[in-house]
Amino acid sequence: MKRDDCIFCKIANGEIPSRTLYEDETFRVILDLGPATKGHALMIPKDHADDLYDLPDQTASAALVLAKKMMLRMKDRLQCDGFNIVQNNGESAGQTVRHFHIHLIPRYVGDGQQIGWKVTNPSDEELNEIKDRITGE
Ligand code: AMP
Ligand code: ZN
Numbered sequence: 001m002k003r004d005d006c007i008f009c010k011i012a013n014g015e016i017p018s019r020t021l022y023e024d025e026t027f028r029v030i031l032d033l034g035p036a037t038k039g040h041a042l043m044i045p046k047d048h049a050d051d052l053y054d055l056p057d058q059t060a061s062a063a064l065v066l067a068k069k070m071m072l073r074m075k076d077r078l079q080c081d082g083f084n085i086v087q088n089n090g091e092s093a094g095q096t097v098r099h100f101h102i103h104l105i106p107r108y109v110g111d112g113q114q115i116g117w118k119v120t121n122p123s124d125e126e127l128n129e130i131k132d133r134i135t136g137e
Contacts, residue, residue, distance in 0.1 A: 008099035080106035
């Protein structure tokens, strides 16, 4: 389902024009207007889902297959050296548009972008506690 107040619903369904790289029944892939690198694209499902928690399994599965297809094509056409696949869920994780999307970010040697995190140094106890919390009943 589409939401009237959602900009990515409008873009994905063609109500707002975008630089479309690919389209099928389920997804539209567009160029990001604030690209990290040359070719930075967004994969947007046509049906609204807030985030990955909210995305139907079938769409989630199809998304990774399409990401691979787009990456292969873009690698060939853009001659990029690497790729980051980024997918943010929730404000704390950097999600600014509350309609699920996947960033496809081509990387070039020396592009100067930083996509990553600061490494932390938890104790063995902390790591064990986290493991138990996730795996325990
Ligand atoms: P996120 O921070 O993961 O929610 O990513 C949102 C992304 O959407 C950012 O990279 C924005 O540059 C991009 N964006 C927002 N509005 C538009 C738009 N109208 N067309 C293309 N990209 C957009
Ligand atoms: Zn939406």
